[in-house]
Amino acid sequence: MAEPCRRRMEEDEEEVEVEEVPGGFTIRPCWPSDFEAVRRLYQEAAAEQVGTAFRQALQRPAVLALLGLCAALPFLGPWPGPGPGLWAAALMGPALAAASLYGACLRFGRASAAGPLQEDLADIDGYFLRPRDAGLWVAQLGGAGPLVGMVAVMAETEGPAGSCELCRLAVAPGLRRCGLGRALFCRALRFARARGYRLCLIYTSSTNTAALPLYKAAGFRLHQAYPPPEIGPLVQLLCQVTDYILTLRLSDTHPGEGGSAGLGA
Ligand SMILES: CC(C)(COP(=O)(O)OP(=O)(O)OC[C@H]1O[C@@H](n2cnc3c(N)ncnc32)[C@H](O)[C@@H]1OP(=O)(O)O)[C@@H](O)C(=O)NCCC(=O)NCCS
Incomplete structure (x- = not known):
């Protein structure tokens, strides 16, 4: 283990705390040997935004109308009655439009994951393990x-003094809805409170459909949309994706954080 990481873990009892949570x-805290797995887990979770953005777009009347128009276009031309060519074109048009839309969602998903992967997750030690006021679990x-889950906290320099950001929350797809996401989230909030942060920010998106109810139940409020x-x-x-900044005053407690991983610290 790298020396700064070990020293910090020895100095700070909270950092070596291993917590058993329901579900086994x-x-x-993250160790240097976890770095690759952490990046992989984050990348997999971030990739899910692509499918969500695409599915959300396909439910929008404007997108359905556009696809319908692409299908109808071949029949609106001056050419003689419908033949196999026209039917093929009627199928190809919406398929190509849907493929272009998917490609755009893919570029959006890659662009939004690229920031963390090139910045904090490229230097986990420097961003999360060395600073006393940051952590990754x-x-x-x-x-x-x-590794089947992760969450992180770091100081938020762009917010008001005493602000932190809760970020990189993810649970492996096959193990969701077992309470692990909430337990990780509560662990991060407990750390933020213990470190004396007064305000917690979360940068999230309308495509994070599972996380939003968790944040709302914990008392996070919309600060900016x-x-x-990247889009x-x-x-x-067409897609109407919206990014959100959510905030929670850490002096507030809220039952939505609760459960076995409560906020004791
Ligand atoms: C968000 C995430 C971490 C939740 O993990 P999880 O282990 O399934 O969460 P839990 O089982 O602890 O559920 C906690 C709460 O989250 C919400 N939630 C979880 N999955 C949900 C879903 N599919 N739909 C709606 N709400 C959901 C619920 O409010 C739930 O509380 P409840 O069980 O009392 O209804 C997980 O879905 C995930 O990794 N998503 C992809 C990555 C992501 O979006 N990260 C957030 C980036 S800002």
């Missing part, structure tokens, strides 16, 4: 298996 999961099934900078205007018009 263990939550503990991982979850394992049974305490020894592969804006179109993601072009046409795709934004």
Whole structure:
């Protein structure tokens, strides 16, 4: 283990705390040997936004109308009655339009994951393990298996003094709805409170459909909503993806954080 990481873990009892949570999961601070797995887990979770953005777009009347128009266009031309060519064109048009839309969602998903992967997750030690006011926790099934969850906290320099950001929350797809996401989330909030942060921010998106109810139940409130900078205007018009900044005053307690992983610290 790198020397700064070990020193910090020795100095800070909270950092070595291993927590058993219901479902047979263990939550503990991240170690250098976890770095690759952490990046992989984050990348997999971020990739899910692509499918969500695409599915949400396909439910929008404007997108359905556009696909219908693409299907109808071949029949609106001056050419003689419908033949196999026209039917093929009627199928190809919406398929190509849907493929272009999916491609745009894919570029959006890659662009939004790229920031963390190139910045904080490229230097986990520097961003999360060395600073005393930051942390990254991982979850394992049974305490020894592969990593199945993660969450992080770091100081938020752009917010008001005493602000932190809760970020990189993810649970492996096959282990969701077992309470692990909430347990990780509560662990991070408990740390933020223990470190004396007064305000917690979360940068999230309308595509994070599972996380939003968790944040809302914990008392997070909408601070700002804006179109993601990574998404072009046409795709934004069709997909209507919205980025959100949510905030929670850490002096407030809220029952939605509760459960066995309560906020004791
Ligand atoms: C968000 C995430 C971490 C939740 O993990 P989880 O282990 O399934 O969460 P839990 O089982 O602890 O559920 C906690 C709460 O989250 C909400 N939630 C979880 N999955 C949900 C879903 N599919 N739909 C709606 N709400 C959901 C519920 O409010 C739930 O509380 P409840 O069980 O009392 O209804 C997980 O879905 C995930 O990794 N998603 C992809 C990554 C992501 O979106 N991260 C957030 C980035 S800002």
